[in-house]
Amino acid sequence: MDAILEIQNLSKRYGDHVAVDDISFSVPRGSVFGLLGPNGAGKTTTIRMVMRIIASDSGTVLLDGQPVDDDRRRIIGYLPEERGLYKKMKVLEHLVYLGTIRGIRPREAKKRAAAWLERFELGEWATHKVEDLSKGMQQKIQFIGTILHRPPLLILDEPFSGLDPINTRALKDLLQDMASEGVTIVLSTHVLPQVDELCSDICLINRARPILLGSLDRIREDYGGNTWRVSSDLPENELAALPGVTSVHPLGDERLLELEDGQEPRDLLRSLVDRSEVESFTRFIPDLENIFIRAVEEDKVHVE
Amino acid sequence: MLNRILAVIRREYLERVRTKAFWISTILVPIFLGAVMIVPAWLATRAGGEFTIAVLDLSGRFFEPVRDEVDRLLSGEDEQLSVKMVMQDPGADREQLKSEVQKKFYDGLLVIPATMPDQGQPEYVAPNVAAFKLLTVIERSVNNVMVADRLTSAGLDPEAVRELTRRVGLNTLKLGKGGEETSDQGQTFMLAYVFVMIIYMTVLLYGMYVMRGVLEEKSSHVVEVVISTVKPFELMLGKILGIGAVGLTQFLIWAVLMAAISAPGAVAAVGISGMELPAIPAQLLFFFVVYFVLGFLLYGTLYAGIGAAFDTEQEAQNFQGVVTMFLIVPLVLMVQIINQPDGTLSVVLSLVPFFTPMLMFLRMTLTQVPPIQLVGSVVLMVGAIFFCTWIVAKIYRVGILMHGSKPKLKDLVRWVREA
Numbered sequence: 001m002d003a004i005l006e007i008q009n010l011s012k013r014y015g016d017h018v019a020v021d022d023i024s025f026s027v028p029r030g031s032v033f034g035l036l037g038p039n040g041a042g043k044t045t046t047i048r049m050v051m052r053i054i055a056s057d058s059g060t061v062l063l064d065g066q067p068v069d070d071d072r073r074r075i076i077g078y079l080p081e082e083r084g085l086y087k088k089m090k091v092l093e094h095l096v097y098l099g100t101i102r103g104i105r106p107r108e109a110k111k112r113a114a115a116w117l118e119r120f121e122l123g124e125w126a127t128h129k130v131e132d133l134s135k136g137m138q139q140k141i142q143f144i145g146t147i148l149h150r151p152p153l154l155i156l157d158e159p160f161s162g163l164d165p166i167n168t169r170a171l172k173d174l175l176q177d178m179a180s181e182g183v184t185i186v187l188s189t190h191v192l193p194q195v196d197e198l199c200s201d202i203c204l205i206n207r208a209r210p211i212l213l214g215s216l217d218r219i220r221e222d223y224g225g226n227t228w229r230v231s232s233d234l235p236e237n238e239l240a241a242l243p244g245v246t247s248v249h250p251l252g253d254e255r256l257l258e259l260e261d262g263q264e265p266r267d268l269l270r271s272l273v274d275r276s277e278v279e280s281f282t283r284f285i286p287d288l289e290n291i292f293i294r295a296v297e298e299d300k301v302h303v304e
Numbered sequence: 305m306l307n308r309i310l311a312v313i314r315r316e317y318l319e320r321v322r323t324k325a326f327w328i329s330t331i332l333v334p335i336f337l338g339a340v341m342i343v344p345a346w347l348a349t350r351a352g353g354e355f356t357i358a359v360l361d362l363s364g365r366f367f368e369p370v371r372d373e374v375d376r377l378l379s380g381e382d383e384q385l386s387v388k389m390v391m392q393d394p395g396a397d398r399e400q401l402k403s404e405v406q407k408k409f410y411d412g413l414l415v416i417p418a419t420m421p422d423q424g425q426p427e428y429v430a431p432n433v434a435a436f437k438l439l440t441v442i443e444r445s446v447n448n449v450m451v452a453d454r455l456t457s458a459g460l461d462p463e464a465v466r467e468l469t470r471r472v473g474l475n476t477l478k479l480g481k482g483g484e485e486t487s488d489q490g491q492t493f494m495l496a497y498v499f500v501m502i503i504y505m506t507v508l509l510y511g512m513y514v515m516r517g518v519l520e521e522k523s524s525h526v527v528e529v530v531i532s533t534v535k536p537f538e539l540m541l542g543k544i545l546g547i548g549a550v551g552l553t554q555f556l557i558w559a560v561l562m563a564a565i566s567a568p569g570a571v572a573a574v575g576i577s578g579m580e581l582p583a584i585p586a587q588l589l590f591f592f593v594v595y596f597v598l599g600f601l602l603y604g605t606l607y608a609g610i611g612a613a614f615d616t617e618q619e620a621q622n623f624q625g626v627v628t629m630f631l632i633v634p635l636v637l638m639v640q641i642i643n644q645p646d647g648t649l650s651v652v653l654s655l656v657p658f659f660t661p662m663l664m665f666l667r668m669t670l671t672q673v674p675p676i677q678l679v680g681s682v683v684l685m686v687g688a689i690f691f692c693t694w695i696v697a698k699i700y701r702v703g704i705l706m707h708g709s710k711p712k713l714k715d716l717v718r719w720v721r722e723a
Contacts, residue, residue, distance in 0.1 A: 051532045053705070070535060078532045082705075084525030088319060100311040101533045145529070 003062075004029040004153050004184045005050070010059030012045050019045040021208035022059075027153075027186055027201070032179050034195045034216075035188040036292060037205035043188045044081050046205070047157050051078050063153075074102050077151030081158045081188075083142055087131040091141055092117070094130055098145035109148060116144040136167050143171070147178075154178070155186045160194045172198060192288040202288070204295055211299045212291070223286045223294065226259040231279040232272055242271050256284055308534050312542025313549065316517065320550045330554050334561055337498055355438055356388045358401055358410040362418040366449055367391045370416070373445040385437055389414075402429060414442065421450040496669030499592055500638070500662050507599045507661065508631055510551045511607040515624065517543055518611025518704070527704045536701045540612075544604045551600060555593065591668060591678070598685040599661030602692060603631060609696035612703030619710045634662040645671040655681055657688035695720055 003026035012020040020042040027033045035043050049056040052073055061068045063075070085094055092113055099109030117123045120140045125133060130141065139162060147154065154175075160168050175198060179185055187195050202219065204212035212219060231254045232239070239255055240248045244263035249256040259268060265283075272278050286294075320326055361367040371389040378385060390410070392401060398415065405413050412430030420426065426446050428439070452462035518540075521527040530539055606627045614620040637659065641650045645667045654663040654673075660681045667673050702719040703711070711719075 048705075053528065053531055074533050076532075078529075080528040080532065082525045082528045082707075084529070086315075086319070086521075086526055087524055089315075097311060097315050098529070101308050101530065103307075103533075142529070 002029045003027060004064060005186070006060075006062040006065075007046070007050065008060045008062070010046060010049055010061065011057045012042075012049060012054070013057055018208050020049070020056075023205070023208075023210055024059075025203045025210060025213055027184060029184055030179070030182055031184060031200045032175070032198050033184070033186045034199035034202040034288075035186055035205065036192065036195070036202055036288070037190065038296065039190055041190075041205040042208040043190075043205055044157055047078075047080075047155055047186075047188055050155065051076065051080075053080075074149070075151055075153065077146045077149070077154040079143065079146045079154075079156045079159055081161070085130045085138060085141060085145075087129065089130055090127055091122070091130060091133070092126040095141065095145055095148060099148040102149040104149050112148055113144065116148070120144065135162065136164060139163060139167065151183070153184045153186070155188075157188045158190075159187060160189065160191065168194065192292055196288045199288075204292060206296050206299050212295045216288075219291060220286055223291045224284050226261060226263065226265070227284040228257050228259065228265055228268065229280070229282045229284045230255050230257055230272065231281075232276045234272070234276040238275070242268060244268060254280070309538050309542045309545075312530075312534060312539055313546040316543050316546025317549050317553075320513065320547065321553060326550065326554070330557050333502075334558055337502075340498075354386050354388070355411040356390060357442070358392050358405065358413045359389050360392045360394070360396060360398065360401060360413065360415045362394055363416055363420050364394055364418075366416050366420065366446075366453075369449040369452070370414075370445050373448050374441060377441050377445060385441070387438065387441060405429060405431065412438075414446075416446070421453045496588075496666060499588075499669075500666050503592070503596055503599060503661050503665065504631060504635060506551055506554070506596060507603050508628065510547050510600055511603040511627075511631075513547050513550075514544055514604045515607035515611040515620065516617070517547065518608050518700075519614070519617060519620070522612070522615060522704055522707070531704070536704060537697045540605075540608050540697060540700050544601065544608060548597065548600050548604065551596065552593070555596070588665075588668060591665060594682065595661035595665050598682065598689065601689045602657060602685065603627065605689065605692045605696050609692075609699045609703070612696075612700040613706075613711050613716060614703075615707060615710070630658040634659040637663060638666060641666050642670065651677065655684060657681075657685045660685055 005027040007026070008024050010020055010023045011018075023042070023046055035046070037043050045054070048054045049059075050061050050068065050073075052068065052070060063072050066072065086097075089097070092110065095113035095116075096106055096109045099113065100106050104112070114123070114126065117126055122137060122140060125137065130138060133141065143159075146156075159171060159175075163171060172194075175185055175187075179198075185198075187198065189195055199216050201215050202212065203210050229251065230239070236248050236250070236255065239245065239257060242257075244260050244267065245257050246260055247258045249258075257268065259265065265281075269278070269281050272281070359367055359370070361370075367389070374387050374389060378387065398413075401410075401413050404410055412428060415427040415429070417424035417426065428442060452466070455462050455465050521530070527539075534542075607624070610620050610623045610627065613623070617624075634653075637653055640647075641654065641663055644650050650663075650667065653659055654667050655677065656663075664673065664678070664681045668678075698720045699716055702722075
């Protein structure tokens with residue numbers, strides 16, 4: 001696998017508190033990589049160590065196969081969770097400043113910034129002070145500042161927080177466009193439905209450690225497995241007694257039936273139809289939220 | 305790396321130079337200082353005018369000598385003061401004359417009792433007894449006349465006595481480096497005092513700008529965006545240098561203004577005769593800039609650290625107060641320096657880096673500071689700046705990402721140790 005970013009055995013402690021505990025994962029080039037986990041799991045600390053904003057206690061971060069340093073990190077387009085702008089600066093000047101400190105010449109930065117402002121329909125605001133803009137507009141300016149130097153790798157920490165549904169949609173579309181152009185995107189979030197449709201790969205962090213890692217398709221398959229979603233009037237205990245069924249979970253009005261490996265779903269359907277009214281019978285494809293909750297709960301049991 | 309620091313410097317510089325506050329303070333400070341220095345001198349020259357004084361001479365023989373003495377005293381001055389003495393009938397009613405003074409018919413009433421010069425005191429009645437110059441002239445005239453009269457009665461020649469008792473003024477000369485003497489009636493000291501105050505005010509003001517700038521970066525959360533590409537140290541350095549450049553810009557504008565004012569003809573045009581701005585030695589100007597720059601770097605760094613450690617100005621108050629104290633102490637110590645500019649205590653105090661910008665500069669205006677001490681003070685200051693930068697950079701690095709709980713001194717010490 002060609003990895004643009006490799007994180008190897010990264011750890012960080014604050015006194016007695018372990019913020020990041022020996023995390024390793026790789027971000028495949030061209031992927032949209034979800035760094036997921038509940039609040040306080042260690043996502044932001046991990047990202048900050050990648051960006052060298054805080055020093056790691058141990059471990060390595062490789063960017064394009066080379067250890068990341070203060071110059072190399074600038075190819076990353078980083079949108080921190082704690083973000084803001086200089087309120088007294090004019091919009092265009094601010095963007096030029098952000099571009100300049102990322103290594104673009106002021107002239108080029110100005111050209112690109114103006115083009116992006118037009119694209120976001122903010123052209124008329126170029127000479128206004130940042131503080132005159134609405135919050136939503138400021139978020140857009142922030143995002144333009146992040147991608148102005150055309151980074152091949154974007155690291156976005158909770159990019160959708162504070163965005164209304166329309167802007168969330170717009171940002172998702174933009175990210176999808178960028179991904180299709182080959183930009184690798186790392187998204188960190190705890191709000192899973194926002195990234196379900198975006199991510200190709202995920203790393204789920206819980207309590208400072210990764211508990212789930214890999215391509216989302218494979219993970220869905222693992223968690224879905226031989227599980228079927230059934231809407232039938234048969235009571236739960238009778239469902240559980242059907243041949244090959246190992247477990248039954250309620251899911252709204254429906255039931256999830258897990259089958260033994262190698263058990264044919266068609267046999268299950270036949271027995272169901274024989275005994276009850278079956279309204280629907282589909283393969284269960286778990287969404288990220290299901291996977292997340294199950295993985296976190298299994299982790300809890302595991303620890304206990 | 306240089307490009308990035310330059311970008312930061314540029315941003316900090318432009319953000320401040322473009323504000324109205326900068327231009328208002330740039331214009332107002334010289335106006336204020338000028339007012340403090342020039343207005344009293346100007347008022348003194350404006351003490352002139354024409355005065356008519358009614359003289360009620362009850363002795364009947366002092367009017368003329370007093371009038372002549374007034375004329376004699378005034379003839380020696382180039383002031384535009386003229387006093388006309390009008391003799392009154394000795395039998396005139398005092399109350400009547402007073403009411404005439406009240407009606408502004410006369411500017412004042414001088415009463416010379418009949419018992420003079422042996423007993424009694426002359427009296428001067430006027431609505432305005434604060435006309436300092438006029439009073440001095442009248443008092444000296446009456447006094448001279450009475451003393452002369454007593455001398456004559458004692459058989460002495462008043463002319464000879466006057467010649468013998470002529471006052472000897474003290475001609476104050478300042479000894480320069482090359483042994484040259486310059487006439488100085490305290491203007492240099494006055495100017496030095498103003499310069500010391502300017503160093504104090506600007507270092508404090510621009511130091512606070514640094515602190516506020518850092519606090520604002522924290523509270524607006526812009527700092528993490530910036531330090532993901534600029535090292536915290538570079539950001540801190542760029543901010544301090546950018547704001548320092550604003551201060552130097554202000555000085556430059558002031559220097560140009562001052563050159564314009566003290567240009568030949570300009571002083572006369574303003575109408576201030578006898579008010580001469582002393583020429584400031586180039587060496588003094590040079591060290592003024594050097595000490596401002598070094599003082600600002602030292603204090604600016606400390607203020608940057610305080611800004612980074614706290615979330616709001618209120619929280620930062622205690623630590624900020626401690627640093628500001630270091631800046632105020634030299635003001636209190638100025639008296640000691642003025643009294644004994646070459647005393648051991650003065651030398652030691654002026655070599656303490658936190659006090660050097662003000663105290664060493666003050667000593668330079670008062671005495672000839674040995675070059676070794678000047679060099680030493682600069683070396684010590686540069687050392688102190690490097691040391692403080694080293695410590696503060698660590699606090700800064702940790703502090704700018706901290707939000708929430710207010711750190712205590714022991715937390716700051718821990719940051720320095722761990723960073």
